[in-house]
Amino acid sequence: MAAATDRGRVALTFRQLEAFHAIMTSGSASRAAELLQVSQPAVSRALADLEQEVGFALFDRVRGRLVPTPEGQMFFTDVGANFAGLDRLRAAAARIRDFGSGTIRVASLAALGSTLVPRAIRRFRDAHPGIAITLHIASSAIVRDLVVSGQFDIGLAADEVDRFGVDHRAFGSFRAVCALPPGHELARRKVIEAKDLHGRPFVALAPEDRARARMNRAFEDAGVRPDIVVETPNSATVCALALEGVGIGLVNPMATDGFAERGLVFRPFEPAIDFKALLLFRPDTQRAILVKAFTAALLRARFRPTN
Known part of the structure; x- marks a missing residue:
């Protein structure tokens, strides 16, 4: 069978390949027509056109049945691989349609990035297992820069962070x-009161931390001066140092x-001192469905950490 091509090039159409694929997977032209929701003559015509283009018979006609030729079987291997790729593209398109992207990138300060955010990720993945997630732990200033530069979609930062250039909303207030x-x-x-810490070895947060500033005011109002032996930016590090007996x-x-x-x-502390956190977004991402879904998971993780 001679191929009707220009300089040996085979001019295939998607409709022809779709008809061939449907016949091979369903076993007959009539069932292929049902799958494609077209008439059986349309399927037969597309198959004939395809055989004309490729230059060899794809099926033998045996007592009214279509039996794949060896060449047809070989050709189907490549056609099937391409249709599998199309299925992946359809799935990707569905994810983009439903969620705006197949990935989400989250940056968080350390205090939330090792506890609350992993809980939120677990919740989110239960509902959206096909979405890839990147989690980066950094200082609040770096979190803000990652969001502003467009490298990350959502940021969790302490309230002292510069808010210029980002959309933001209050996330939570956590009592020290x-x-x-x-x-x-x-x-x-x-209950531990400010006066109980006078003169005692104390592990303090970094001076630029607003919670540290609130602690300093509480100590000044009580006329208290703890003995600051270590400064560190992370609450988890304060815990590790206290566990080693370095200080309170x-x-x-x-x-x-x-x-x-x-x-x-751990004991409650008086007067109340709050750690305040913000959610940061690029101005063009806050309304994306995927970002909304992950934000909802973060908000739920604040209140029911064990579920």
Whole structure:
């Protein structure tokens, strides 16, 4: 069978390949017509055109049945691979239609990035298992820069961060707790007050942290001066140092997971001092369906951390 081509090139159409693929997968032209929702003559015509183009018979006609030729079987291997690729493209298109993207990139400050955000990711993936997620832990300033530059879709940062150039909303306010070394004499008390920390070794947050500034005001109002022995930007590091007996610290409760099990003692602190966090978005992403869905998972993770 001679191929009707220009200089040996085969001019195939999607309709021809679709008809061939449907016949091979369904077993007959009539069932292929049902799958494609076209008439059987239309399928037969597309098949005849395809055989004309490729230059060899794809089927033998045996007592009214279409039996694939060896060449037809070989050709179907490549056609089937391409249709599998089309199925992946359809799935990708559906994800983009429903969620705006097949990936989401999240940057978070450390206090939330090792506890609350993983819980949110688990919730999100339960509902959207096909979405790839990137999680990056950094300082609040770097989180803000990653969002502003467009490298990340969502950021979680402390409230001292520069908000220029980003959409933002309040995420949460978490009341500080006092972290005490195992066996510390203050652990007998139900509540630790500012005056209890006067002169005691104290592990403080970094000076630029707004929670640190609120702690300083509380100490000044009480006429208290703790003995600051270490400064660090992360509540989890404060916990680790307190566990080693280096000093007492005031920490974000969202960063305390696992430390009580290792012997660290936590007590409420008076007066109340809050760690405040913001959600940051690029101005062009906050309304994306995928971003909304992940934001909802983050908000739920604040209140029901074990579910």
